[in-house]
Amino acid sequence: MIITETDRLILRHFEAKDTRAIFLLNSIPEVLTFIPGEPMTSISQAEQIFENVITKSYQERGYGRWAVEHKADGKVIGFCGPTFITEFNEVELGYRYLPQYWGQGIGCEAGLAALDRFKDYDINEAIALILLGNKGSEGVARKIGMKERNRAKFMGHKVNVFHKVL
Template sequence: MVATTDRLILRHFTDNDVAALYEMNRDPQILEYIPAAPFQQLSDAERVLQDVIYADYQQYGYGRWAVEFKASSQVIGFCGPKYLPEFGRVELGYRYFPQYWGMGIGYEAASAALPLFKERCGVDEAIALILPGNRASVALANKLGMQILSRGKFLGHEVDLFHIWL
């Protein structure tokens, strides 16, 4: 376990989370502002779990954290750090199933995660990359105290780079 809140547990992903990871990366509604192709099969999630998430845990000592809803013990999304070599910074990333949107889950999880960036990642700044038009993510970044720093490109898409000093 990485952190807990009243409603959530933030923890490392495990092999048991493959199905949830698959679902959150294939739903067009979730992926509207994500610059990646939807997963086509469960093996896509298995590959990302091994080659990205677990690889980040191994290489950096941190990576995306599963967000589990205490009331159901179900993984409802992810929140947490990812080192982005393209920017030389650690990103706060988050993604949730639509039935949990508008419930303050994003703010609750991110508020628990951000203070750990300094302790676990050894960084004094966190960034968020947000595609233009993603008003919900902009609102969350602003609520967390993040400010827009610049506009850039990521995976071939225009993104707004938000940041916060920790």
């Protein structure tokens, strides 16, 4: 299901065929520098995330992380979208992209497009939880209009909490 499109991107629901992309986004050390947890080591782990996390969120809440497909090459190059963070009782805009697409404005383009759809799900504000030192993600958050709210702990790590009223 397509959520929205930009000139370069399609934001859509993840599908079973996307497990290789999910695996890449969770196994490349460079991508995971500021992501808590261990890198994936098998496609079966990506299949479990697709079934038990992504699909479950779509079913329970009507929303979840959305695949970001690059129109020029038809590849899923990352994700961008909402997820409910129980520990904060808020919805987070999360995003992650393959390194070869960094520095091209993809994060801002997808982030703005995603935030525009949040109201469709009765989401009126969003946070971004960004591990300390992740200047790239902080830059994206600022460029899409999020403001640094405070510092907190998430999954045992210090994070900067960015916030935006939509």
